[in-house]
Amino acid sequence: MSETLAPSGKVDDSKRTWLIATSCVGAAGGIAAVVPFVSSFQPSEKAKAAGAAVEADISALKPGEKMTVEWRGKPVWILRRTPEQLAELPKLDPLLADPQSLRKAYPTPAYALNEVRSIKPEYLVVVGICTHLGCSPSDKLTPGPQPSLPDNWQGGFFCPCHGSTFDLAGRVFKNKPAPDNLEVPPHVYLSDTRLLIGDDKKA
Numbered sequence: 001m002s003e004t005l006a007p008s009g010k011v012d013d014s015k016r017t018w019l020i021a022t023s024c025v026g027a028a029g030g031i032a033a034v035v036p037f038v039s040s041f042q043p044s045e046k047a048k049a050a051g052a053a054v055e056a057d058i059s060a061l062k063p064g065e066k067m068t069v070e071w072r073g074k075p076v077w078i079l080r081r082t083p084e085q086l087a088e089l090p091k092l093d094p095l096l097a098d099p100q101s102l103r104k105a106y107p108t109p110a111y112a113l114n115e116v117r118s119i120k121p122e123y124l125v126v127v128g129i130c131t132h133l134g135c136s137p138s139d140k141l142t143p144g145p146q147p148s149l150p151d152n153w154q155g156g157f158f159c160p161c162h163g164s165t166f167d168l169a170g171r172v173f174k175n176k177p178a179p180d181n182l183e184v185p186p187h188v189y190l191s192d193t194r195l196l197i198g199d200d201k202k203a
Helices: 013-039 047-050 081-097
Strands: 056-057 066-071 074-080 121-127 136-140 155-160 185-190 194-197
Touching: 056 066, 056 074, 121 194
Parallel strands: none
Antiparallel strands: 056 194, 066 074, 074 121, 136 155, 185 194
């Protein structure tokens, strides 16, 4: 942009000020436009958190109790099973759709391909989302006859949306809408009381 000369041949001070001001505004606008563009390549804190592993302190969890932590926006259940609950699991195999967790829609990690579907038998770690349509099942941990459940119910989870039922290893019963067992997320024990969900590289 060329400067305007006054009749005397000198640059008019008021016009000089105007030129400097408009140039600064233009430069600031250019920088403002570039900053959002550049920052759009950086993942937000929310995005980072969405995929990050989460740590759970299970030191206060008593036998028969369950806690929930959030990982990738999903509820992850940690259930500390009693010896009595564990003893009932093998008896349920004939009633289950996939007792050995062989279906591949929600692959089970190798360290959970066992009767109890866990690293440590007393602790069940599963994503609390029904594999049918994504509802969250309700706790039905107490054995015995209950509404919408069989009279020989041994404890587990009931999805009220379409009636799918799961045992205390997260395995789905036969003839239910859910196509697979509850998902076992990647996880690893950092200590006897600390559990890392979302990362199993140390497993």
